[in-house]
Amino acid sequence: MDMFPLWNSLRIAALSSIIVFFTGILAAYYAAKLPRTIKGVVDVILTLPLVLPPTVIGYFLLITVGARRPLGVFLAQFDFRFVMTWYGGVLAASVIAFPLMYRTARGAFESFDETLAYSGKTLGLSNTYIFWRIRMPFCRQGILAGFVLAFARALGEFGATVMLIGYTPGRTATISTTVFHLWRVSDEHGAFRWVMINLCISAVVLLAVNMLERRHRRAVIR
């Protein structure tokens, strides 16, 4: 059995969830500070990928980074393209998973007691210190939850991925596109095997999160 789809899915999910982790937190941090009216608009734009069908996202991605589009042509000069490559998978999964990270992180930041930041400032702590040592630990739960959701969503991404990078065995195949392909060619056994592999990964991820949470809670109580 060719294990390429497993490896490809994992690297796409891992990379895109790391990208989304930082961009989502940054976006959430600055969005929480915006005035209310602008925040509403920004929020809609940043959350859209969550409610649009993934194929629509795939369409938008194709018309921005497609081979004959300006951005695609520009990237081609550096011998780099998103279409039909696994990098494209990272791009698609990142766009789709971004709102999950952004929204959960924003909720966490909004519940932060701003007085803690004020007191940090009057004590002479730098803004960077306050962000990483006070704000982030305070919002840890929400941010962790967002990260896991983003990872799970990126791992299961199908629609935008298949539009942007298609299905090429050994090059762009992911678990979800493989399941779809095998089912289409009536290889029910093959599809079942990949479904089970996907189930195992998801279960392991969720278990890991639960254990992290419990350890964190015990540390707080102690």
Next chain:
Amino acid sequence: MSLFVDIKKKLGDFHLDVCLEASDGVLGLLGASGCGKSMTLKCIAGIEKPDKGKIILDGVTLFDSEARINLPPQKRKIGYLFQSYALFPNMNVRQNILCGLRGESGNVLKDDALAEMLDMLQLHGLEKHRPHELSGGQQQRVALARILVGSPNILMLDEPFSALDSHLRGQLQIQMQKLLRQFGKSVLMVTHSRSEAYRLCNRIALIDDGGILSLKDTKALFSNPESRQVAIMTGVKNIADAKKIGEHELMVRDWGIKLTTALPLKDELCAVAIRAHYFNAKTNYNRYPVRFTDRMEEPFEYILQFRYENQNENSPDIWWRLPKDRMPKEPYEIGIAPQNVLPLYK
């Protein structure tokens, strides 16, 4: 040590316009919630930016709208005790206190400073505890240690006792008094409690609707409020219109009586104030027959309501607070010592 503040800030319909000067000792900012006293502290600390004005601490300009100076809170060296104490929940007591020393180097120095604070605020044995494991009083002491360890140039306390149970409050106020004396530099304290302000502050600025009504020595403020608004804010229960009829004599038409005062009266006299504690059944000054209308009982005091014989029907009942063992006997006659008749001019 001195602080000069003259700031204006607009927030929707609310206008903050505060001008005050503080030297050594404790200056209280007393006022109802939402009057702008906490906002004043935030502007001084650099958390909020005033629209206009100047803030100068010990000769250093912290804020000046004309010269475009606005030092960040980190550079102002102001110790700010927040109402909720704002201890960092993810750090233990030791780490919290050491936060007040960041930027300074030398681990030995830091350890010495930490030990000194633990001694001064009786926090030994709590170093490893997290804030949520501490009582309200302990949290307050940790917050104070965290502030004082960085030796700030001024201390600002925002409602320091409001998060505490009432039985703890009295005890902590005595400790706080000692600590503030030890600190020795200027202290600003925001409070809505008259008794708290009276106990801890040398001077009091009364704040109402974003502006300062009066700034005086605490004792002078309470013993001679001078205006209706100040009288009400310092807790006077009985106020009536009055007219000057002699150097030391005034007429209260609503109560149907004349009163003698200790203070010489000015011509602009418009009203008279008498605190509920200041009536006295034994004194012969300003003594008139009265009729009791109601009585409320407290653990150690009665609150009596009465009317003078010729009191105007539209004028409200008069309040009198007295210890239970001082209850007068019939026929009811009540007097007021002349120094307790407070003339009001506004």
